[in-house]
Amino acid sequence: MAAPDDSTRNDPAGRTRVRDAALDLFGRHGVNRVTVRAIAAAAGVSPGLVVHHFGSMAALRRECDAYVVSMVRGTDDPGRGEAPDGVMSGDATGLAAMLEVATPVRRYLARAFLDGTPEAAALFDEIVEVTTAWLTDGEREGWARPTSNPRARGAIYVSWLLAPLAFSDHLERVLGIEDLYETDATVEHARVALEMFTHGVFADERALGAWDTVAKERKNP
Template sequence: MSAPEGPTARTRIRDAALDLFGRDGVNRVTVRAIAARADVSPGLVVHHFGSKEALRRECDAYVVALVRGTGDAGRHDDVADRVMAGDGAGLSAVLDAATPVRRYLARAFLDGTPEAARLFDELVEVTTAWLADGEREGWVRATSDPRARGAIYVSWLLAPLAFSDHLERVLGVADLHETDATIEHARVALEMFTHGVFADERALAAWDTAAKERENP
């Protein structure tokens, strides 16, 4: 069952781990299961990564590189660029490639480990900078708190992943992480981000009034 050792073996192992960790959680996945999914021997997994924990760190690093658009993950990191450029060509294939990453993120944040906290902080940092670039370029509206905007934006994006079981039930889909479901239901989120939800500023004005009352009791 083993495959020849080489540059593709390490990638296959990482991709297998990313998928299995996302589906079942790190604690429930064995090195033997990862090896079987990657079609290599368990010894080759240990040879390349040393341990399951080191392999999990490699998956974290890959996800961060994908978000940053660096390293070998950069080839999958044009989802946001395509969307913001209005370019739908090839977007489906890019989303297909990102499906294991969406599952991995959902599982990581549900597990609530220190590693997940660091991963979340990294996503907020990258997203805050990305939105700030968009504000300077004119395709993102200005905000009074760029850091909070970045953090809340990331939280909004991750919420469907964390609540996927409930959303799948309510929306009547078998797997919210699959590309067809993502394309259908993520459009609603993009619509909300683009046009907003409220048609006037009553809620915003009420919030500002409450804040002023707290400042001047």
């Protein structure tokens, strides 16, 4: 067995390596089932270095949450550099890089929300806030359609995107996918979601009209 490499004690890259290992293990097994020793082994460092960088598992989880939000925002991350926004820019290379980096993030999100902890609730709220602002910007820039309820749109959009993570076992069975979180599987099934968001599902407004009629009748019985 190779000896742990603690040469990154004062190197930000070492902190990133530990965080990435924790992100992957938290996503696969859940925060409460992962030990400092397991994270250290996955990162190739000593348990003492994990404690040196983060102090506690709670602090390490907060770092993972912050990284996930940075991925959603598409902002600079000290360990990865800038997360590319390949979807709206039309940059296929940037999108491919983002999908590769986001594979452990998808697992982490699925596990976090299934855990149902206060930390997961705060993370969900933050992602909704970011997404609501992003879609509102899209209205101004012309790539998103207007809505009468921006916050509800943001929350439902996030819920819709995260639903496959919560139902991964069922989707893998129905779609014949071995691992829904892997990049190739994401590229295949998420394309359908993007098509639905871009072009819609219904060809006319019958369903919307029926819904509005019911809503009016309930307000004015």
